[in-house]
Amino acid sequence: MNQALSMPSKYAIVGAGLMGRLLAVALAQRGAQVDLFDQGGSDASGAAARIAAAMLAPLAESAITEDSVVRMGIHSLPRWKELISELSNPVYFQQDGTLILWHRQDSNEAERFTNHLEKNCRHNPQLMLPQKLNSAELRKLEPGVADRFIQGLYLPGEGQLDNRQLLNALLQELIILKVNCLWNTAVDPEQLRNDSQYQCVIDCRGNGAKDAWTSPGKSLRGVRGEVVRLFAPEVKLRRPTRLIHPRYPIYIAPKENDVYVVGATEIESDDLSEMSVRSAMELLSAVYTVHSGFAEARILEMATQCRPTLKNNLPEIWVQKDKGLSDLIMINGLYRHGFMISPAVLDSTLELLEVGQSNTAFELGLSITSNTSNHEASVCV
Structure with a gap:
């Protein structure tokens, strides 16, 4: 399932919760160098993903959420099997219905x-x-x-799966893949963009990114x-x-x-x-x-x-490109559906990094907004 990136690359990921760990592992598996920063420790004690039931229930959730989230959940269920099978440590996964x-x-x-x-x-x-x-x-x-x-x-x-087993298994995979993990290290993704060694900086801080999501219509709570x-x-x-x-x-x-x-x-x-x-x-x-x-x-x-x-209770990927700076990809707003939809968000992000666009995001209705030289445009809605 893993494919090598088109060229040797180095990425900075800020935030080592569920999305940060998934992305760091996926990029390292594809041959990239990854620096992973988190203001907390390796136990993910401050991550929302640690306090969750990790149910993968697109039909049940369809009663209270949008069609796009349901489609992301449908896409993600078989992907979870694949992602877990690639990990060295076992993770409890069950698909016996709700x-x-x-x-x-x-x-x-x-x-x-x-x-x-x-x-x-x-x-x-x-x-x-x-x-x-x-x-x-x-x-x-x-x-x-x-x-x-x-x-x-x-x-x-x-x-469903066991969220804490998964976070621990991803941590073990980071070690095996020699991802450079900088625990207890708070950094500003914007400052990392000035470092020319990174092809892209990826912000996965969740609520820690509130100050960055301040544009009209992008308030984070x-x-x-x-x-x-x-x-x-x-x-x-x-x-x-x-x-x-x-x-x-x-x-x-x-x-x-x-x-x-x-x-x-x-x-x-x-x-x-x-x-x-x-x-x-x-x-x-x-x-x-x-x-x-x-x-x-x-x-x-x-x-x-x-x-x-986010304001509409839907996830979003926000891409910022500025001359002279590393690209910045901000992923946020997974709300109560983090485990249910994160493989869909992962796949969409990997496509963005590989080819500059994501057909998966377009098909599933995952919103991708692009800022280029302060001009904002919706790429996928």
Whole structure:
């Protein structure tokens, strides 16, 4: 899958979260020299990608996002298999679909949700139709919840991975590929552009790039999310499960070794303080209604993070070319869909670096804006 770049190149990548690591590995695999800068340590403790469920669910997300994001998610699912297979360390990856549940009092909301998904499938034939489950079918698919729910919805083909295993595996690959990683080193991408050794500087700082996204229509903000990690050996959910609820819908993503990631909160704030009591109570109360075994679960972690989000809640690649400076590519706005769409963003960026344009971005609807000598133009929309 890897192809050598057309000429020996050297790149600077600023920000070693999910996108920064993916790009650094991909470029190094293609024979490029890469300097990777991050203001934090190698554990990615400050990255939004570390506090995530890493669900790969384009159909489920189609209920709340744009068609372009759904197309990016569809593109990215098989690419994740390829990307993980190229890593030296194993990463938990599962593609056994998503289960949607609801309590009887929320059946009207579930019907609206189902109709919305079916409409999206008619609009996009790449999506697989959701399957309605009766009590017997639900028990066969996910017996652990059959005593509390009499029906459900199954979204085939959707998946998930272990975000922390992936970040660690990418770190190991950076070491193997001899990528020059400069941890605990805060740098300004604009200053790196003055260094003639770099063909291109790539800004993957997420919320750390707020000062750079200040042009009209490009304001960057943080959207706070909160997750709980539980150790629940009495619960044996086989696949990511979402609970429809009018006040606090939740997702439960089962990882290896009886660990479950539970979340859903979405707050318009860049507050990184600890989880509120209200959020904790709502998440834990809701998860208990899904499976009684969560009552004896152990709370491993309550964590918060802010997802980098642009004005339209859509991702964007911003290319800046100025005479006498290295090119600058700024990638941001992956919002709550980072894991679901990052391979599509990766492929589009690699095409930009290789041939100066991206057919993948055009086909998927990923926005690429180009500034050349202070003139801004939309390349792909």
